[in-house]
């Protein structure tokens with residue numbers, strides 16, 4: 514059977530966990546050579562060991578521009594170009610209006626917005642005509658959840674970037690699309706500060722609002738990212754692809 518990403522070189526930021534890890538597994542299975550990043554070396558090593566071949570981990574923080582320069586220098590030296598960028602690294606913690614701190618705002622925007630912007634901008638010199646960029650947004654930009662306003666605002670910015678960057682990259686024929694996962698339990702949910710019971714309640718309450726009656730899995734998001742990364746989506750540009758069981762569509 515033919516592979517959808519045969520011979521492609523890809524970058525997945527935040528590829529050591531959750532949606533990024535599931536996508537990296539799919540990318541490699543579809544024939545890509547994948548660079549993954551994350552801040553924690555141990556998690557990166559574990560992901561690389563689990564996947565085995567055609568994956569390399571480079572420790573770097575998307576909000577640190579010197580780290581991004583080092584990352585792209587390594588990719589250039591090892592592969593010379595990048596066909597696919599999945600700008601996935603992101604964080605989100607609950608903080609209700611009234612208790613939002615400058616630190617919370619800066620951290621969330623620095624990683625989810627500044628980090629994503631410079632991940633893409635600094636990748637451009639390595640990207641050939643016909644390359645694909647996928648930005649990880651979220652249903653959170655259009656569906657409210659108590660205490661997640663700063664996170665939702667970062668994801669609205671991400672969605673806007675996809676629209677504008679299709680125009681900025683028009684001459685280079687590089688496609689830019691956003692993917693918006695719905696509720697998809699991952700290790701990222703540990704950041705919420707819930708105990709086991711609270712985590713279960715959160716997931717169950719979310720599932721009630723999802724037409725399919727359940728939350729998603731990282732692999733279900735990964736399959737949609739493969740679509741946006743591959744030639745199957747060759748005329749798809751600037752969209753927000755919701756993968757949410759219908760939650761944000763009702």
Ligand SMILES: NC(=O)c1ccc[n+]([C@@H]2O[C@H](COP(=O)([O-])OP(=O)(O)OC[C@H]3O[C@@H](n4cnc5c(N)ncnc54)[C@H](OP(=O)(O)O)[C@@H]3O)[C@@H](O)[C@H]2O)c1
Nearest residue numbers: 527529530531532551552553574575602603651697699701
């Ligand atoms: N899960 C959901 O329900 C859901 C829904 C909508 C959108 N999303 C989005 O999906 C993306 C992935 O989330 P996830 O749920 O898969 O979370 P996750 O399991 O916590 O994975 C996040 C990944 O990003 C990395 N990361 C975080 N901050 C980083 C930074 N500053 N620089 C580089 N890497 C960084 C993490 O590694 P280190 O911690 O080691 O850096 C990890 O590999 C995020 O953008 C999130 O907003 C998730």
